[in-house]
Each structure stands twice: as structure tokens, then as C-alpha cells.
Amino acid sequence: MPLDRDLPKREILPIPDRPYVGPTKYNAADPKPEFPPRLPIRPPEGAPNVIVILIDDVGFGASETFGGPIATPTAKELAARGLKYTRFHTSALCSPTRAALLTGRNPHSVGMGCITEMATTAPGATSMIPNSAASIAKILKYNGYSTAQFGKCHEVPTWETGTTGPFDHWPTYMGFEKFYGFVGGETNQYYPTLYDGTTHIEMPERGNYHLTTDLADQAIKWIETQKSLAPDKPFFMYFAPGATHAPHQVPEEWSNKYRGKFDEGWDALRAATFERQKGLSVIPSYAELTTPDKDIPNWLDTPPEVRDALKREMEIYAGFLEHTDYQIGRVLETLKTLDIFENTLIFYILGDNGASAEGTFLGTFNEMIGFNGIEMTEQEQIDIINNHIEDFGTKKAYNHYAVGWAQAMCTPYKWTKQVASYFGGTRNGMIVHWPKGIAGGSRRHQFTYVTDVLPTILEAIGLPEPLSVDGVLQKPIEGLSFFYTFNEPSAVERHRTQYFEMFGNRGIYHEGWTAVTLHSKPWQWYNLPDYADDKWELYFTYAEKPEDRSKEDWTQAKDLAAVYPDKLEELKNLFQIEAARYNVFPLDDRKIERLPPAEGVLRQRYVDGSFVADPVVIDNFNRSFDITAQITVPADISGPVQGVILARGNDFGGFGLYAKNGVLTYVYNYLGLEIFYVRQDEHAPLLPSGTYEVRMEFTYDGGEETGQGGTVKLFRNHGTSDIQLGEGVIPKTNPVIFNVDAFLMVGNKTGGPLCEDLKGNNRFTGTVDWAEIKITGAPGVKSPEHRLHALMAIE
Incomplete structure (x- = not known):
């Protein structure tokens, strides 16, 4: 479609609207003047x-x-x-x-x-x-x-x-x-x-x-x-x-x-x-x-x-x-x-990185x-x-x-x-x-x-x-x-020139040559060497001239650092220049110190229907915490109250507080390998109709160790006092992470169910007026190496 906006004017985006500047008229029924048609913005003709x-x-x-x-x-x-x-x-x-x-x-x-x-x-x-x-x-x-x-x-x-x-x-x-x-x-x-x-x-x-x-x-x-x-x-x-x-x-x-x-x-x-x-x-x-x-x-x-x-x-x-x-x-x-298909430009990239x-x-x-x-x-x-x-x-x-x-x-x-x-x-x-x-x-x-x-x-x-x-x-x-x-x-x-850097692993490509240094391996998380101790290697990986192809080392198999030390120094200096130019400095191999801190929010409250992505959920690993929720159970409900009150995680790690046939239950899924339940005692009354609070108290027994277990107590408030409904032990817990795509939900649990009880429809049959997680003990000591491993591997 022809445009009155030529290409140079596309350098300012969005393309500015052009007001009409021609003659006008008093009555739209008059035959003249005619206003030009509105032309939608389109790319150049034939654009794929x-x-x-x-x-x-x-x-x-x-x-x-x-x-x-x-x-x-x-x-x-x-x-x-x-x-x-x-x-x-x-x-x-x-x-x-x-x-x-x-x-x-x-x-x-x-x-x-x-x-x-x-x-x-x-x-x-x-x-x-x-x-x-x-x-x-x-x-x-x-x-x-x-x-x-x-x-x-x-x-x-x-x-x-x-x-x-x-x-x-x-x-x-x-x-x-x-x-x-x-x-x-x-x-x-x-x-x-x-x-x-x-x-x-x-x-x-x-x-x-x-x-x-x-x-x-x-x-x-x-x-x-x-x-x-x-x-x-x-x-x-x-x-x-x-x-x-x-x-x-x-x-x-x-x-x-x-x-x-x-x-x-x-x-x-x-x-x-x-x-x-x-x-x-x-x-x-x-x-x-x-x-x-x-x-x-x-x-x-x-x-x-x-x-x-x-x-x-x-x-x-x-x-x-x-x-x-x-x-x-x-x-x-x-x-x-x-x-x-014929006029569609397709880029098919097989990998955002290596395997x-x-x-x-x-x-x-x-x-x-x-x-x-x-x-x-x-x-x-x-x-x-x-x-x-x-x-x-x-x-x-x-x-x-x-x-x-x-x-x-x-x-x-x-x-x-x-x-x-x-x-x-x-x-x-x-x-x-x-x-x-x-x-x-x-x-x-x-x-x-x-x-x-x-x-x-x-x-x-x-x-x-x-x-x-x-x-x-x-x-x-x-x-x-x-x-x-x-x-x-x-x-x-x-x-002709491109730098590479990731956690101190550095490389530079320049006109067929590559200079590289290995600073840390994918499974190496701490005790990394000083940058000054890194050993640089030199490879001639591509020859533009056909007569030089026999000298090529296409796969970086032959280190030429000892053969061409001056070339290596030239490329190392070039890396410094490119790194400074593109914000690579400061080099950062602090694989522990740069992690998000374990401390932070000590209480979060959620409403019914909440969906909270895991990175912004309160950190309750390796510490004591409570889950408290105010629920409303209708008097005319058909059968005992059922469903999720609050749940975090999925089939491969997480916890949840829920009702099963009127029985208040806490579940902990340990890495998809073991599932632990704490239910209210058999003689405790089922959750009744009305509006009241239920609570789960977890007391961490691990001290400064990570991934340990603790004691769970279940409560329901009754008037001005609380009734303890049950007690049990969770023998071990995840020290770092439940899952990369884990999330917290209130009143419902979609995605991978935490346990057999929550398969199928697990919506709470009453209303969760609100639910909160509150940290009740001093922050636990979380292994920084393990936290780093989790974050790096999830990308």
C-alpha cells in the first residue's frame, strides 16, 4: 500500500501522526473539499x-x-x-x-x-x-x-x-x-x-x-x-x-x-x-x-x-x-x-546455548x-x-x-x-x-x-x-x-569480533582466531581460582582464504598459545577492550554472594484465588513458620468441607494445608520421593460450618543445618481460644527449592497435585477469606552453594 511516510521517517517510532493541514468546510454535505483517506501504517510493500x-x-x-x-x-x-x-x-x-x-x-x-x-x-x-x-x-x-x-x-x-x-x-x-x-x-x-x-x-x-x-x-x-x-x-x-x-x-x-x-x-x-x-x-x-x-x-x-x-x-x-x-x-x-509460506522469513535456531x-x-x-x-x-x-x-x-x-x-x-x-x-x-x-x-x-x-x-x-x-x-x-x-x-x-x-563471558569463563573471536579461558565448570560452584591464575588458550578456527584452510582448527582442538604468544596477548587485550565497551566489567564469579538474600519478608497474606509466582513468595525454607487462614464454611454445604486452603509447589516438592472430608490436613511432598501427612486426630471434631481460623504451626528442628524436619501442630480457633486438632512430624524438608515453576495458590490447586488427596477438583468448598504465612523463628542457615546450584540450573 502506498504511503506518504517514506523510510527515513521510520527512524522515529512510533511514526508521528500527521495532522490534516488542507482546506476544510462548514457543512459536510458540501461537495468540496475532500479529505484524504486515512492510511494505516504498514511496512514497505512486499514485506515478509x-x-x-x-x-x-x-x-x-x-x-x-x-x-x-x-x-x-x-x-x-x-x-x-x-x-x-x-x-x-x-x-x-x-x-x-x-x-x-x-x-x-x-x-x-x-x-x-x-x-x-x-x-x-x-x-x-x-x-x-x-x-x-x-x-x-x-x-x-x-x-x-x-x-x-x-x-x-x-x-x-x-x-x-x-x-x-x-x-x-x-x-x-x-x-x-x-x-x-x-x-x-x-x-x-x-x-x-x-x-x-x-x-x-x-x-x-x-x-x-x-x-x-x-x-x-x-x-x-x-x-x-x-x-x-x-x-x-x-x-x-x-x-x-x-x-x-x-x-x-x-x-x-x-x-x-x-x-x-x-x-x-x-x-x-x-x-x-x-x-x-x-x-x-x-x-x-x-x-x-x-x-x-x-x-x-x-x-x-x-x-x-x-x-x-x-x-x-x-x-x-x-x-x-x-x-x-x-x-x-x-x-x-x-x-x-x-x-x-513462500514470503515468510524463518529463522530456526536449534538451541539458545549448548546442551x-x-x-x-x-x-x-x-x-x-x-x-x-x-x-x-x-x-x-x-x-x-x-x-x-x-x-x-x-x-x-x-x-x-x-x-x-x-x-x-x-x-x-x-x-x-x-x-x-x-x-x-x-x-x-x-x-x-x-x-x-x-x-x-x-x-x-x-x-x-x-x-x-x-x-x-x-x-x-x-x-x-x-x-x-x-x-x-x-x-x-x-x-x-x-x-x-x-x-x-x-x-x-x-x-569479525565478538566477546563471550559467563561467570568468568571468557572468550574472544577475532578474524578467525579465538582466545579462551576456562574459569569454572558447570558443576563447580565455589573455591574458584583468581582471574590472574586462569590459563588462556589460543586457536586458529577459521581461514578466509582457501589456501589457508589446511591450517584451520575448526573445533578448537589444538592450543596454539605456546606457538603464538604475541597473538594470544593481542586477543587478550582485545577482550579487555570489548569487555569494557559492553559492560562486562566487573567480572563476577561470586557465585555465592550475588544470590538473593535468604532474609526478607516475615509475613505475607493472600486472598482466595491468589496465584503467586515462587520468586516472590515468602522464604520459609529451613525455619519455623505458621500458616493461618480464616475460612467460611456454609451451613448448607453438601457433605463435609473439602479442598485446598493454601498450597505451594507441585508433584515434585511442596506443602499444603487442606480439608479432606472435613479433616484438617497438612501435607509435605519431599522431592517427589516421599510424602508426609499430618492429619487431625480421629477424635477431633470435623471442621464445622461458620467463619473461623485454622492454623498450622511448623517448628523446625534443624538448628543451623539445612533440610531437616520438624513438628507440625494443627489448630482451629473456637471463640476466644484455640483447639489443637492434631500433631505429627515431618522428618525432612527441601533445603533450597521446591520447583522452578512452583507457585502458591489459595482456595484451589491447579497444575501438578501435591498428593493423591488433591488430584482432580480440589477447590475449597467453602471460602478462604484470607490466608497467610508467617515466619516464627530465626532465619535458618541455607547452604549458599546449594542455592546457587538451584538458580543456575533452572535457566
């Missing part, structure tokens, strides 16, 4: 729809598209007609990658140097994306696009996750007109914590429910509606499912497809993947397979009695990734049905066991895994695979997620597909970084970089468009 797909925790060597063992037919089909980028890079961690993707700026430039749960006041780690770095969604919305996000959002500061906001950094405030998904690092695929906009919604009650399928359904519905009601408007969709982040959960028909496929173990899998990658030319024929860290056990060194379970862990992950790719395929089929090495060396039935720092012998871990292995992948488990599988998924590179120094943590496969704009079916080897996606989209559409958005002068976009590579396979790469 844009879809950015970002899968979670997928290593470079996972998908068949990049030589891995897992079928990804949707990705494979896109790559056949599109472009495979073999040197695309992320930040090695979730929140930083996503912030960089959406803003086109380096992670530390927009305050996202780490996950949001570990924010500090340092400019590079506030977790608050500044309004001077407008997202691609906001830029496109102001240029006439419809915008929507489906799936994971891990860019919201934790203090904004409560129901009262503020919502300044939620998707719907960052430019997305529609958001359907979850906020945080991960969620249960069967019982997710879902939001529509900023409003929590109850999970759809479907027996075969799975989050990734639901996200695809919602995305399809949105596309169909958008094209039906606004067919002249292109759309921008960001599709970011929580898959394949832990918990690895998928219907058995998907995981069973891989039965027996990984029987030879992770070392053999790495070798086979490496050969396939060379055959696909996603790595050169002369590339070397790197050696994993010495801490990662060889397959033959794993205990024989647990190997069948280890194999099953990988089978489930493989099914999870294929299922995710299938759901993405359903979304893209909608484009074909609507005849808009996750956060599942311990044996894997785990419930990743919260490790996050809580529960100490177990190797045999105890094996017993738990073997006893629950048939539950893995189902609603009954919150499982994660072993570190060895994670390293295999990052083939041919060494290291994994969290390690920004090496390609195993930062190199991910990416496919770009756009039939109208790309003569596809080939590979691109130019260096690209996640910040480059935004400027590439703008150039493909024909939009300028905005100078001002919402009246705020914008920081320059730091990414570099790789639009030039779309139809020039041999074009000289333009992104």
Missing part, C-alpha cells in the same frame, strides 16, 4: 512475515540436520530449501541469549549478563533490558506488523513476576501484542504455569495435554486469526517452546521410537555423529573431534547396573526433540495452507534433588534412577539426562551450556528459510552471533534502525546484518 523459532538447550550435534542422531524432519526440510549456518553463536546461557536475540545488543549491554535470578546492580547484570534497546517486536509493531510470542520468556526480572507487577519487561510491554507461555527458566510440560498476557490461566484440562503441542495450537490459531482479520498486515512471531530444557517429558510413543538407538553409549555416539557431520559438510573433512573434560566419565567407566537407565534417559531426550520439531512443523504447515550438563554424571529422576544439594551415595542415586526409570518422561518424573549425553549432543566441540569459552557452549545450528528472498539449499560458514538476527530482519524488510522509540534515544544496534550472505555463499564475513 517473520518467524523466529528458538529451541531450548539443544547442542550443535543433536539434530540430524547438523549430523546428530535425532530426527528433525521440519528442520531438515527447511534446510533443503534454505540455508544452514554452521558458525552461528549464542551466549552459552538462556536469558543472555534471548535478550541479545530480541534487542540486537550484546547481553551485558542490555543488563543480561546472566540469568534474571542472579541480577546485581552492576550495569551488565541488572536483568532489566533498558528502554533504550527496543525489541524487534516493538520495532516491527510500530512499523505495521502484528506481533506475538509463544513459549518461554526468561527476560523478566524476578521482582516483576508477581501478580501486581510492575510488568515493564513482560512480552506484552516489550512489543508483543500477544503472549501465551510461561515466565522463567523452565516448566513442567504436563502441568505448566501459563500466562496469557500478564494473567495466569489454568492449564487446559486434557488428559493428553503437553505444553509444546498447546503452544503450537495457540500459534496456529493466532496465525489463522491474524490472516483472516488483517490479511494486509504481515506478522512477526517468536516461537520459543520450553522444550528441550529439562524436565525431559514427552509421550512414550515419541521416546519409544529411539529404543535401543543409544545402546553403545555416549562415546560411540560422539564418534558416529562426528562422521555424519563431516559427510554433511557442516564441519570440514579435516576437523578434529575434541576430547571431553577429564571429569566426564567414559561410557565404559559408568556402573554397569545403571547403563540401561542411562540409555533410556537419552531415548527420552531424543523423542522430546523430535516431538518439538514436529510441533514446529505443524505451525509451518499452516503457512502453506494459507499460501503465505545442558546440569543433570549430574548419572542423570536424575527429579532434577530438584541435585538443585537442593541432597547428598547421596552413588549407589543411592543408582537405586533411585533404576527404581523410577519407567517413569522418566512421564508426569511422574522431572528427569534430566547425564552429563555424558550433554557432551555428546555438543559434538564435535568440547564443553556445554554455561561454558562461554568454547564452541560447545556457544555454537548452535541455525537455518534460514525464505523462498521469495533466498536461493537456498546450501550452507553458510560466515561467523554470526545471536545479535545479528535483528538487523538482518530489518534489512530484509527494508526498515531502518530506529533512532528513537517511545521518545527514548536508542542505543546503537550492536549486531551486524548477515543479509549479505543470503545469496552470496562466499561473501567475506562482516562480524
